[in-house]
Amino acid sequence: MAEDIVLLADQVSRYFDVSRPWLQRTLAREPKQVLRAVDGVSFRVARGSTLSLVGESGCGKSTVARLAVGLYTPSGGEIRFEGEAISAARAQPDLRRRMNMIFQDPYASLNPRWRVRDIVAEPIRAFKLLSSTADINARVGALLTQVGLAAADGEKFPHEFSGGQRQRISIARALSSEPEFLVCDEPTSALDVSVQAQILNLMKDLQQRLGLTYLFISHNLSVVRHMSDRLGVMYLGRIVEIGPAAEIFANPRHPYTKLLLDAIPDLDMVGRSRTPVGGEVPSPINPPPGCPFHPRCPLANARCKTEKPQVLHLGTVEIACHAAEEGRTTA
Template identity: 70%
Template sequence: MPIDRDNRPLVRLIAVGRDFDVSRPWLNRVLEGAPRQLLRAVDGVSLEVQRGETLALVGESGCGKSTVARLIVGLYPASQGRIEFDGVDLASPGAFALRRRMQMIFQDPYASLNPRWRVRDIVAEPIRVLKLMASEREVAARVAELLQQVGLVADDGEKYPHEFSGGQRQRISIARALSGNPEFLVCDEPTSALDVSVQAQILNLMTDLQQRLGLTYLFISHNLAVVSHIADRVGVMYLGRLVETAAADDLFARPRHPYTRMLLDAIPDLEMTGKPRTPVAGEVPNPLDPPAGCAFHPRCPHANERCRSERPQAIASGSALVACHAVTEGRLQD
């Protein structure tokens, strides 16, 4: 085992992109002369997730954060770039075994559990598929243990998903994800379908499990309050691109990218500090026809000629990585 193992990121995305074919059907294209249309949902995203940390990806609806999650767990193949897990390219032939070390928790607790399966079978599925245990008795004991671990009781295994509330179902989802003994959990908005009080319970459960089991999380969310609660580092996405990556404290205290500032300014605060805010202006451009240069320039109060023509690269600014010409040129003050 190499010595630098612990310094190596667990997951690494190198200039990953994903295109979706949103063309009209073949016959329409031929008859109407419409061209093929590709939608670039994720565009050149590079990021690293360190062992044991929680990296949150935030952004508006449709910015490609869920697509990043699905690319990592292999639900979609990447169109460009590569994804490494523990230093091995996930697209390589031997990477199938690596996929067992990651699991995913989904957004909608009402759709992510098969309504015709008993909870014990849902939770046991990864154990059975990965053949982690030899006998059914061991499987049953492990399922009971997992259910207790996520705050349910062992008898709940006999029930069907519709007998549970949203929060309980999300606990079942977590139990299922944990049953394959993963190191890395991709959580796609796991709390956005839940009540605020239940959200807190689920988040606490997740942090608790992370500490006990040494898990690494990629946490997708559009809720900045949730992110500030759970994340160690935060990546901000806009129109398929990663615009800023920084430590969570740093990002919330001192946002650099104009888009991050706009997002944070949109959070209402109870203290009425009266600080000047940049109001959220404009709308997200059509992703089929993204603006040239920096994707954010039509909405950015600091955009100039360079922003309209040249695409900014992610450049270190303090401890953060920011893709913004205004920040690199020092045009933007804190």
């Protein structure tokens, strides 16, 4: 099946140099320290679909989001947008216009000194999509109406809106350059639960109407279940399991995915004891040898502690786990 791939990531890595300044490092005879925020991640996003990436804090989800829109350059591997390397794609205004990003914190992602009208119109002006002020104002009004606000709200400043309304403004802004691909970096995690559902429904509705493609970053599995076609589970800078969302939710194979799904509050689960995910995420500066999940994994054995698992295809799912490969169910 020839898929129409919008965004392709091939063994992408992003390292950050977190060493102390040169002089102090030399005096203390420390080596350079490198944080491997993203370490060899591969995925593809098909046109019109949603790929979600989930994982705990610090697993590199947001770094992937920023790599995907070219805010960071990869330290290794390659990202291709519409078949072009991301840096080349970003150099062309016509391709750059087709991607945009929605951010996590609606209180920080809108410039507090700008009127909403100017915030939403900035991409239109930047890409010179419309020239006359009247046309731009009309378009901004239409965009605000599309996300459930009033056209007259453009005159106000961001602080006059609630969190949910601000996220609607962010979406209107992201849509104003008529993009096809949107990277959403935890767009609902700063919002109340009731408002989250509204924003997610709005995003799904817009996806259907405008044929948008989403790369959706979240730590909330209930949100992800609602949104995704495909799902990737990240742990310590790597994707441990990726495949069709329905398949992963119905039949999680990686022990980490199982633990995450177990941790979702569920009415059926009331009164039953649950397996908590023990321990902390290890430091990505000094990751454990072998499988990065082995210190917390209930199925870990000697092989997991020494040998790094490779990605293998099990049916429609790609997974990196020795236990799943061997069909092991106990340590």
